[in-house]
Amino acid sequence: MAGRITPAAGRYAGKAAAERQADRRWRFFEAGLDLFGAGPGYRATRLTDVCKAAGLSTRQFYEEFRNLEDLLAELHLYVNDTTQRAVLAALPETEGLSLIDRHSRLFRAYAAGATADPRHARIAYVEVIGVSPRLDRQRLERRARWIDFLCGQAAEAVERGEIPPGDYHVAAAAFIGAVNGLMHDWSVGWVDATLDVVIEELLQILLNRFNMAP
Known part of the structure; x- marks a missing residue:
């Protein structure tokens, strides 16, 4: 058609x-x-x-x-928007928190938004991969948004003197890659762990990559 x-x-x-x-x-x-x-x-x-x-x-x-790819593409945007709204809704609640508590709260909001409906996680981390060049571009564009968000949070932390100055783009890209990779493997059953264990591991990666580990 x-x-x-x-x-x-x-x-x-x-x-x-x-x-x-x-x-x-x-x-x-x-x-x-x-x-x-x-x-x-x-x-x-x-x-x-x-x-x-x-x-x-x-x-x-x-x-x-x-076609069906159009439906999958819109569903991918929908589940990403749902996760983004969860993070943005949590932002006001992080005012005045310590660096570690602030980023822990934001990442847990991300994880909750991405996995509250298991169907969302499978679409976001599994089903869209390798479907077409169009969906690969869309997936990478959404990944770039999360990288930019992390870089923005890092820049604000630098201004507050919470972390040393530096280019955190590579660290942000590495972390987002870790999220997508580990969530893919967990979603398809390649990682034998509970979701809570997976989220905690990713949170530790975030805190270490951004010099926030206690």
Whole structure:
């Protein structure tokens, strides 16, 4: 299918076209979360599987997306945004905390946002890898945002005299790489440890890489 089909306008069953579209889109999102994030996975899922799980038709799917990769791409952005909101919501709570407590609180907020729904973790750390050059770029762009966030936190810590001056970009990139790698391995069952153990190990890496270890 080359492009999306334009949905019909007007009201139906008491709902405006925009309401019906939002409802359809969310049903496809939920189907994608279940099938990609908890079921057979993106590569083993067919378009008809998604439509059946959503209780909608293939025509309705093409009114929202061009293909299954479009759905996966939007789900990847959605789960990343969910995690980002969790971290930003925790930022005001870190005012006045010590360096270690502040960054511990922020990372635990990240971990909670990324793993509260196990489907989110599998999509973010497993399903999007190697799908296409487009999704690789999207994944790296989102990774770059987290690197920039860490560099910003490091710069503020330098200004407060909490850590020595320096270029923390490589340390931030190394840490984000460690998060993605370890969470991937934990998500697919290659790491025999509880989530709490994984989070604690990553937190120790963060504190050591940014000269914050007690």
